[in-house]
Structures are given as structure tokens and as C-alpha cells.
Amino acid sequence: MLAFLTGPMFWIALVVFVAGLAARGVWYVRGLNWQLDRVAYRAHPRAGIRGALRSIFYWLVPMGTRGWRVQPFMTVVFFVFHAGVVAIPLFLLAHTVFLAEKFGAWLPAMPQPAADVLAWAAAACIILLALRRIALPEVRILTDLQDWLILLLTAAPFVTGLFARYDAAGYESWMIAHVLSGEILLIAAPFTRLNHILLFFLSRAQLGADYGIKRGGLKGTDVAW
Amino acid sequence: MAEMSLCNRRPVNDEETLKALLSDTGGKEYYKQMESLDVDTDLLWSTISKTMNSRLKTWLSLCAHCGMCADSCFLYRISDRDPTQVPAYKIQSTLGEIVKRKGKVDNAFMRRAMEYAWARCTCCNRCGLYCPHGIDMGVMFSYLRGLLYQQGFVPWEMKIGAGMHRVYQAQMDVTDEDFVETFKWMVEEYEEDYPGLAVPVDKQGADILYTVNAREVKHYPEDLAEAAILFHLAGADWTVASKGWELTSLAMFAGDWEACRLQVQSVYDAMERLRPRRMVGTECGHAHRATVVEGPYWAGREDGLTPVPSIHYVEWLAEALREGKLKIDPKKRLKVPVTLQDSCNYVRNHGLRDIVREILSYIVEPGCFRDMDPSKEHNYCCGGGGGFNGIGLYRAERNKALITKRDQILNTGAELVVAPCHNCWDAIRDMVEEYHIPVKWSFLKPLVISMVEIPDHLKPKE
Amino acid sequence: MFKHILFATSATEACDHAARVAFNLAREFGSDLTVFHVMGIPTRGFSRTMVDVRTREKVEPDEEYSAWVCEEIKTHYSRELEKVPGCDVCVAVGYPHREILRQAREKRPDLIVMGGTTGSDEDSPYRKILPGSTMLRVARAAPCPVMVVARPAASFWGGISSIVFGTDFSKASDAAFDYARELSAFVKGELHVFHAVDIQKEGIFLAQDMVDARLREAVNRMRGRYGSRMEGVDNWSVDAWEGFPPVEIVKYAREKHADAIVMAHHTRTETEEETRGVTLGSVLEQVIMRASCPVISVNRHRKTG
Numbered sequence: 006m007l008a009f010l011t012g013p014m015f016w017i018a019l020v021v022f023v024a025g026l027a028a029r030g031v032w033y034v035r036g037l038n039w040q041l042d043r044v045a046y047r048a049h050p051r052a053g054i055r056g057a058l059r060s061i062f063y064w065l066v067p068m069g070t071r072g073w074r075v076q077p078f079m080t081v082v083f084f085v086f087h088a089g090v091v092a093i094p095l096f097l098l099a100h101t102v103f104l105a106e107k108f109g110a111w112l113p114a115m116p117q118p119a120a121d122v123l124a125w126a127a128a129a130c131i132i133l134l135a136l137r138r139i140a141l142p143e144v145r146i147l148t149d150l151q152d153w154l155i156l157l158l159t160a161a162p163f164v165t166g167l168f169a170r171y172d173a174a175g176y177e178s179w180m181i182a183h184v185l186s187g188e189i190l191l192i193a194a195p196f197t198r199l200n201h202i203l204l205f206f207l208s209r210a211q212l213g214a215d216y217g218i219k220r221g222g223l224k225g226t227d228v229a230w
Numbered sequence: 231m232a233e234m235s236l237c238n239r240r241p242v243n244d245e246e247t248l249k250a251l252l253s254d255t256g257g258k259e260y261y262k263q264m265e266s267l268d269v270d271t272d273l274l275w276s277t278i279s280k281t282m283n284s285r286l287k288t289w290l291s292l293c294a295h296c297g298m299c300a301d302s303c304f305l306y307r308i309s310d311r312d313p314t315q316v317p318a319y320k321i322q323s324t325l326g327e328i329v330k331r332k333g334k335v336d337n338a339f340m341r342r343a344m345e346y347a348w349a350r351c352t353c354c355n356r357c358g359l360y361c362p363h364g365i366d367m368g369v370m371f372s373y374l375r376g377l378l379y380q381q382g383f384v385p386w387e388m389k390i391g392a393g394m395h396r397v398y399q400a401q402m403d404v405t406d407e408d409f410v411e412t413f414k415w416m417v418e419e420y421e422e423d424y425p426g427l428a429v430p431v432d433k434q435g436a437d438i439l440y441t442v443n444a445r446e447v448k449h450y451p452e453d454l455a456e457a458a459i460l461f462h463l464a465g466a467d468w469t470v471a472s473k474g475w476e477l478t479s480l481a482m483f484a485g486d487w488e489a490c491r492l493q494v495q496s497v498y499d500a501m502e503r504l505r506p507r508r509m510v511g512t513e514c515g516h517a518h519r520a521t522v523v524e525g526p527y528w529a530g531r532e533d534g535l536t537p538v539p540s541i542h543y544v545e546w547l548a549e550a551l552r553e554g555k556l557k558i559d560p561k562k563r564l565k566v567p568v569t570l571q572d573s574c575n576y577v578r579n580h581g582l583r584d585i586v587r588e589i590l591s592y593i594v595e596p597g598c599f600r601d602m603d604p605s606k607e608h609n610y611c612c613g614g615g616g617g618f619n620g621i622g623l624y625r626a627e628r629n630k631a632l633i634t635k636r637d638q639i640l641n642t643g644a645e646l647v648v649a650p651c652h653n654c655w656d657a658i659r660d661m662v663e664e665y666h667i668p669v670k671w672s673f674l675k676p677l678v679i680s681m682v683e684i685p686d687h688l689k690p691k692e
Numbered sequence: 693m694f695k696h697i698l699f700a701t702s703a704t705e706a707c708d709h710a711a712r713v714a715f716n717l718a719r720e721f722g723s724d725l726t727v728f729h730v731m732g733i734p735t736r737g738f739s740r741t742m743v744d745v746r747t748r749e750k751v752e753p754d755e756e757y758s759a760w761v762c763e764e765i766k767t768h769y770s771r772e773l774e775k776v777p778g779c780d781v782c783v784a785v786g787y788p789h790r791e792i793l794r795q796a797r798e799k800r801p802d803l804i805v806m807g808g809t810t811g812s813d814e815d816s817p818y819r820k821i822l823p824g825s826t827m828l829r830v831a832r833a834a835p836c837p838v839m840v841v842a843r844p845a846a847s848f849w850g851g852i853s854s855i856v857f858g859t860d861f862s863k864a865s866d867a868a869f870d871y872a873r874e875l876s877a878f879v880k881g882e883l884h885v886f887h888a889v890d891i892q893k894e895g896i897f898l899a900q901d902m903v904d905a906r907l908r909e910a911v912n913r914m915r916g917r918y919g920s921r922m923e924g925v926d927n928w929s930v931d932a933w934e935g936f937p938p939v940e941i942v943k944y945a946r947e948k949h950a951d952a953i954v955m956a957h958h959t960r961t962e963t964e965e966e967t968r969g970v971t972l973g974s975v976l977e978q979v980i981m982r983a984s985c986p987v988i989s990v991n992r993h994r995k996t997g
Binding site for chain 1 (some may be wrong): 281283284285287288289291292293294295296297298300301302306311313314316318319322358359360361362363364365366523524526527530532533534535578579580581582583584604606607608
């Protein structure tokens with residue numbers, strides 16, 4: 006079972022993930038329209054790219070934007086959570102070994118204690134995000150089933166992974182659950198809001214280009230995100 | 231169902247229809263008819279299919295429902311943090327729902343959507359700066375307004391405003407003749423004080439083509455005189471167009487994109503006809519956004535630029551002061567605490583935050599300027615933007631919406647608010663009337679005239 | 693001289709004295725009279741709403757409303773209207789001074805008659821718009837003379853036979869003189885040319901020698917400047933007094949039993965003060981508030997055509 010999941014199933018999941026997101030990305034970019042969006046993308050490529058990169062950069066920096074600064078709690082939770090969900094899958098020692106097997110190239114591995122701290126912190130942030138959804142009326146009113154679903158999809162590989170690490174007796178079953186949930190996550194990504202893995206960058210770039218071209222960029226004003 | 235006389239899907243294209251609408255005081259009958267206006271769901275869906283591209287669709291589906299936009303919205307903040315005022319909720323429950331139901335929505339839904347589109351969003355675009363995904367809900371609301379307008383679900387004043395543009399190419403019933411005549415009248419009134427003052431009409435190849443807001447012509451033509459005086463004192467080579475002089479666009483507030491196109495095209499035609507080096511518009515925010523920022527796209531100009539470079543009045547004024555064409559008498563600078571109202575439409579949406587402050591550095595005594603908090607591109611809407619000021623149906627909501635700005639102003643301790651935007655100026659005027667706060671408010675022109683040095687050769691001979 | 697009179701009124705008691713004078717003038721000289729009332733001030737941006745200046749309510753004017761206001765005005769002035777049949781009543785929406793000037797530009801009246809300030813009432817809708825009174829704004833820019841009747845005492849009035857012209861030797865005063873002379877000739881009345889020397893300069897009282905010198909100089913100047921231009925006026929005099937100028941003019945007018953005071957309105961100083969948001973009591977404004985007869989403000993030479 007584990008062999009199938011880490012073998013063919015891994016490849017299927019990865020292909021769905023990559024191809025699905027790529028298709029989503031191509032559809033997005035091709036759908037942009039200078040007149041409907043009212044942004045002259047083609048006429049001012051330099052200003053557009055500059056605006057796009059600024060927009061992405063400042064939002065990737067913790068406290069890099071006013072939006073992040075005015076909501077410090079959310080920002081900390083958000084960044085720890087995302088650091089966990091990005092770094093653990095790629096840089097956990099076990100994962101780098103696995104990926105090296107598949108691709109033949111080694112990603113640098115993070116020290117185990119750091120990985121433990123990050124994993125637990127991320128798991129805690131998942132709980133905080135869930136609590137936030139319930140506790141804050143302005144978030145509760147927006148929340149729908151898919152929000153819970155993707156939170157669950159994201160939590161599953163973490164929880165199962167942590168159990169696999171500490172519960173030696175049930176290792177095999179936890180690993181199956183772990184790999185399976187990870188692959189479900191990959192497969193679901195293009196079809197749910199998890200597609201923000203890619204679309205975050207594209208959407209940020211689009212608004213950045215808007216500000217970079219139309220809303221002041223050509224006037225020489227860089228918007229203070 | 232027979233088509234109704236006042237509230238229907240037809241845009242106002244002639245004077246007669248306009249008069250009929252106007253004579254329906256307060257839109258009473260109009261809104262009554264709206265209650266039985268049917269929704270053309272096929273048209274709605276086909277329009278969405280044609281005009282809703284990947285950006286809008288992605289914005290709707292990508293929203294992570296994180297609620298970080300909530301606090302960015304001044305309407306949410308002054309509504310006791312009512313969750314139904316969260317920007318993401320407002321757009322998801324209107325435009326999002328229409329898309330989800332493939333346009334199959336009913337009259338009650340559309341009337342609720344109208345309230346959301348015009349009384350719960352001023353299209354100030356502030357929320358767009360606070361969404362991690364870069365979702366600009368103001369842009370989506372503007373799109374929603376377009377759909378609602380097409381279906382006839384639009385506030386009475388907006389229907390009239392868009393109609394005015396279609397009939398008069400101006401936001402009020404001011405004809406081209408009225409415009410030229412009023413400008414000449416104003417110059418006559420002031421020419422004794424400023425010898426040589428004149429208004430060059432339709433001059434070819436001038437440095438500056440000046441465009442105005444029809445309300446100046448109709449109600450406070452002093453503004454025209456003030457513009458003429460400052461151009462005159464600065465020795466500017468300027469002109470006005472006898473056709474295509476109106477910078478504003480209530481059609482933009484209404485979501486009548488065809489009228490928007492007609493309106494800006496009339497100004498662009500004037501540019502093409504007179505070939506000025508550049509265009510300078512009056513102290514108006516939405517007008518600048520309509521004609522300079524968004525207009526090129528309505529008119530199908532692929533470079534997103536106007537036929538000749540177009541700048542806001544504050545840009546011209548800053549230039550004239552910087553280059554010494556207008557000299558301020560330092561003794562006459564403003565010595566009371568002064569604050570500045572940043573107009574969303576050209577500060578957040580056109581990057582002119584520093585230029586306005588440069589002007590203030592010339593006309594305000596050092597140490598007297600107090601910025602609002604937050605300010606610049608993060609400033610809040612005055613409370614009356616996007617058409618909110620003018621809609622009688624939502625007067626109570628608009629008055630409440632002024633609270634944010636009122637408190638921002640009071641917190642600065644300023645006695646004078648410089649408001650180089652018609653909409654902001656109106657909102658602050660109403661705020662003073664509504665809440666009795668002890669502040670004065672002003673455009674830049676009268677302030678500058680009161681402190682500018684008149685060059686010797688332009689002084690009247692006594 | 694009085695072919696067409698434009699009477700701009702707030703249609704409240706504040707303008708009743710002015711009304712008496714306007715209707716009397718019209719009757720005496722057989723003038724066409726237009727009673728003009730700015731019924732509402734636009735508010736709320738581009739909305740249709742206006743504040744009714746009398747009821748102070750927010751209303752949305754339409755033709756019906758205008759017609760109703762016209763009727764109200766006709767009722768208010770019913771007694772006067774009986775004496776001047778065929779008088780035109782019209783109303784408009786806008787900022788009062790601007791709409792009055794617009795009427796004046798359209799109808800080209802020979803004279804605008806107005807009441808004084810509508811009072812110090814802070815709540816008055818007139819006060820809302822801009823600092824400075826409607827009257828001063830109209831007087832500053834009007835294409836024709838503006839007669840202001842501010843006090844009841846100024847309106848008990850039988851006709852024009854004695855005219856006081858107050859001068860400060862400015863260019864605007866020349867225009868005012870021409871009007872005063874023409875008016876005196878028209879009514880075959882007396883014309884008294886007057887100048888007041890301000891005994892205070894920047895808060896310091898001038899020495900009497902200096903004052904005397906100035907008085908002599910002023911009298912000579914008036915004789916030189918106006919004496920040779922008295923065509924059509926048989927009975928004229930020249931005088932200069934010292935003191936606080938507005939009060940001196942009012943006292944002088946009382947002594948001469950003046951039926952009207954003609955003065956120039958100082959454009960430039962007024963503009964500067966207005967735009968800065970302060971209206972200092974100009975000499976003209978002080979005279980208007982104190983005079984026991986109508987005050988006619990003349991700003992410029994009458995435009996022909």
C-alpha cells in the first residue's frame with residue numbers, strides 16, 4: 006500500500022498538481038484583458054513588472070505592508086503557518102531523502118529540532134486559524150464549507166506526520182495516512198482555493214501591475230503597500 | 231409586463247425623458263416602479279459571460295475568507311463592526327451570488343444588490359490595499375454597478391446623472407453656450423481687479439487646455455474666475471474648449487459605461503481638435519479618475535493614456551509654485567492648524583499623494599500642517615464618494631458614513647481642511663452642517679489667490 | 693434711470709423695508725419691477741436637494757414647488773403688488789449672490805434693490821455657504837448700482853430730492869459720482885459731495901493740524917475733481933468732516949436730509965478679505981447699517997449695450 010502511494014500515486018498526484026495549477030495559471034493570464042481590466046499591461050511592461058514584483062515582495066515580508074502591520078496577531082499566525090506548510094514538505098530530512106530518491110537531486114534539509122518546532126508551531130497555528138474562523142464575526146460570516154475542508158486537508162498531513170514521528174508502534178498506518186493525505190492535498194489544490202499556491206502570485210502581480218501602470222506607477226509613485 | 235415609464239432598462243437619451251424623471255420629486259414614483267421591475271436574467275448572464283474575465287472570476291473564487299479586509303472598510307467600522315459590512319461579504323453576497331446562480335436572481339435580490347452597490351461601497355478601493363491576495367473589491371463593485379445599471383436597478387439620481395451626460399455631455403443641464411457665457415461673465419466680473427484677465431476659448435496649440443466640473447458653471451462660477459486668475463497671474467498659455475469642457479462623469483458612479491465612453495470621448499475630441507500641450511482639470515477627484523485614469527480604457531486607447539498628457543489641478547499648481555510662476559507672500563501663509571483630505575480618486579488611485587503635500591509646504595506656515603491618520607493612499611474615503619453624496623434614498627446612511635472622516639479631522643485638531651476634490655469638499659460641508667464641528671474647509675484656488683503676490687505689471691492702475 | 697428695477701428679496705420681514713422702497717420707486721417712476729427670490733440653496737453635492745431659505749427644510753424643488761413659492765411671495769407682498777400691477781415675480785435655486793448677479797446679467801436692470809444683512813442668525817441658510825453677506829457680494833460685482841435698505845428708518849421715504857455722495861477719490865468713486873450726478877439731474881435734486889477724513893491711522897489719532905490740512909486738501913480736491921462736472925445739477929455743495937468716516941457720512945446725510953447716499957464699493961480690499969474668510973466692516977457696510985436713508989453702491993461705470 007505504502008509502496009503504491011509513494012510510487013505511482015505520488016506521480017499521479019504530482020502531475021495533477023503541477024498540470025492543474027499550470028492550466029489554472031495559463032487560463033488566468035490569458036484571460037487578462039487590458040480593456041476589461043482597465044490596465045494597459047502590454048503598453049507599459051516595465052512599469053507593470055516593477056509594480057507586480059513590488060506587490061508580491063512586500064506581501065511576502067512579514068509586517069512588510071500596512072495590512073500586515075495593523076493585524077499583528079493574524080500576521081504572526083499566518084506567516085508561521087505558511088512557513089510550516091511550505092518548509093516542512095520540502096526541507097524536512099525525511100522529505101528531502103524521499104524527494105532525492107524521486108528526482109535525484111538533494112534539497113538542503115533543516116535540522117530536526119527546527120523542523121519539530123516549526124511543525125508544532127504550524128499545527129498550533131492551524132488551530133488558531135480555526136478558532137479565528139469561529140470567534141470573529143467578520144470571519145465567521147464569510148466562512149463556508151470549503152474553508153473548513155481545505156483547513157482539514159492542510160491539517161491532515163501535519164497531524165498524521167507528527168503522529169508517525171512520535172508513535173513508533175503505529176508508524177506504518179500513520180505513514181499511509183500521511184502520504185495519502187498529502188497526495189489528496191496535492192490533487193485538490195488546482196480545484197479548490199488551495200490554488201492560491203500559484204494564484205496568490207498571479208493575483209498579487211495583477212494588482213501590482215495595476216498600481217504600477219495605472220494607479221500612480223507611471224506618475225513615479227510607488228504605492229506604499 | 232409592460233415597460234414602466236420611469237424605472238426601466240432604457241438609458242436616458244433625450245431631454246424629454248430626463249424632464250419626466252426630474253419631475254418625479256425625490257424619485258418616489260421611480261422607486262415604486264422599481265419594485266415591479268423584472269430582471270432580464272438572460273441579458274444578465276450573457277453580459278457576465280462576455281465581460282467577466284479571469285481576473286474577476288479569480289477574485290471571486292480566490293477569496294480566502296480571512297476577513298482581513300473588514301477593518302479596512304470605513305463603513306464596517308462605523309457600523310459597530312456589523313459583519314454584513316465586511317467588504318468580502320458584501321461582494322460575495324451580491325456579485326458572487328449572481329455568478330453562482332448564473333444570473334437567475336429576482337427583483338428583491340437586485341434591489342438589495344443596489345443598496346449594497348451604492349450605499350455600502352463608495353468604490354474608494356481601500357480594501358484592495360489590505361487583501362493579501364490583492365482582491366480589489368471596489369473594482370468589483372464598480373463592475374456590479376454596471377450590471378445593475380443595465381438592468382435598471384440604479385438610484386434615481388444616478389440614472390439622471392448618467393442621462394445628463396448622454397444629453398448634455400455634462401453632469402448637469404449646462405449647455406456649451408452656458409459654459410462659455412458663464413466663463414466670460416466671470417472674467418468680466420474680475421477683469422477690473424486683474425487687468426488683462428481673459429478666457430481664451432478654443433485656442434489652438436495652447437500649453438494648457440483647462441476642463442471643469444459643470445457644477446462650477448451652474449452654482450459657483452467663482453471657481454472658474456479663480457482658475458482664470460491663477461492662470462493669468464502665472465502667465466500661463468491656456469484655453470478652454472467650447473465643446474468637451476466637462477471633466478466629470480456621474481456615469482462612472484452610475485455604471486453606465488456607454489455614457490462614460492461618450493463623455494470622455496467628447497473631451498478627447500477637444501484635445502484632438504485644439505492640440506494643447508497638455509490638459510489640466512479642475513480640483514475634482516472622480517472627474518480626474520474618469521477622464522484621465524479610466525477614460526482611456528473606455529475610449530479604447532490601448533496605451534491607457536489620454537490623447538495629450540493630462541494632469542490634475544494640484545499637479546499644475548505645484549509646478550507653478552515650484553517654478554516660481556506663482557509666488558506666495560510668506561506673510562499671508564496659513565497660520566492656523568491645517569489638515570488635508572486625500573482624495574481616493576487621485577491619491578490612492580493615481581499616486582498624487584506627495585504633490586498635494588508639496589503645495590501645502592508652500593502655502594502653510596511651517597509647523598501648521600497636521601496630517602490625518604491614516605493618510606495618503608491609506609486615507610479613508612470622505613464618506614460621500616462614489617455617488618453616495620448625491621443619493622437621496624441613502625441620505626441617512628451617507629450621514630452616518632461621514633463619522634470616520636469627522637473623527638479623523640477632529641483628531642488632527644485642524645481648523646481648516648484643504649479639500650481639493652469636489653466630492654470631499656461637499657462631504658465635509660455636509661459634515662459640518664450635520665455634526666456642527668468647528669472647522670472650515672476650502673479648495674486650493676481661493677486659498678492661493680488670497681496669498682499670491684501679484685506681479686507689478688499685472689496690478690490694476692489706480 | 694429707473695426703467696427696470698430688480699428687487700432681490702429673501703421674502704421675509706428682513707426685506708420688508710427694502711420692499712417698501714422698491715415698490716415706491718417703481719410706482720413713482722413707472723418702472724418695470726422684477727421681484728426675485730432665491731428660494732433654495734443647493735446642498736448634498738449633485739443631488740436635487742436644496743434648503744428652502746425661509747422654512748429651512750430640505751426639499752426637492754420642482755415646477756410645482758417653484759409655483760407655490762411664487763404664490764407665497766405674491767401673498768407676502770399682496771398690498772404692494774396692488775399698487776404696482778404687472779410686476780414680475782420669479783424664483784431660482786442657487787447661491788443667492790450668484791443667482792442675483794445672474795438675473796442682473798440677463799435682465800440688465802437699471803437698479804438692484806436689496807435688504808441689508810439677513811441678520812446675525814447663525815442658523816440662517818444664507819450663512820452656510822460662504823462668509824460675507826450676499827449684499828456685499830452682489831454690490832461688489834453688480835453691473836448696475838445696488839440700493840440697500842437695511843433699517844426700517846431708511847424706508848420712510850417720500851422720494852428723492854437730496855443726494856449725498858461720499859467719496860474717497862478712488863476710480864470706483866468716479867463711477868459713483870457719475871451716477872450720483874446723473875441721479876440728481878434726473879430728479880432735479882440737490883447733490884452734496886462729501887469726504888470724511890479718518891482721524892485715526894493705525895490706532896493713533898492724528899494731530900489736529902494734520903487733520904485740518906487734510907480737510908482743506910479734500911475740499912479743494914473735490915471742487916477740482918467734481919465741480920466742473922456738475923452738468924444738470926443746479927444745487928450742489930462740497931464738504932469735508934473729520935472723524936470715524938462711516939459715522940461722519942451718516943451724520944452728514946442726516947444734516948442734509950438726504951434721501952439717498954451714493955458710494956463706491958471697494959472691490960479689491962473686499963475680495964481679499966472675503967477669500968481669507970473674514971469680512972471686516974467696510975465703510976460702505978457700516979454706512980448701510982447706520983444710515984437713515986437708502987444707500988446706493990456703485991461699483992463701476994455703467995456698461996453700455
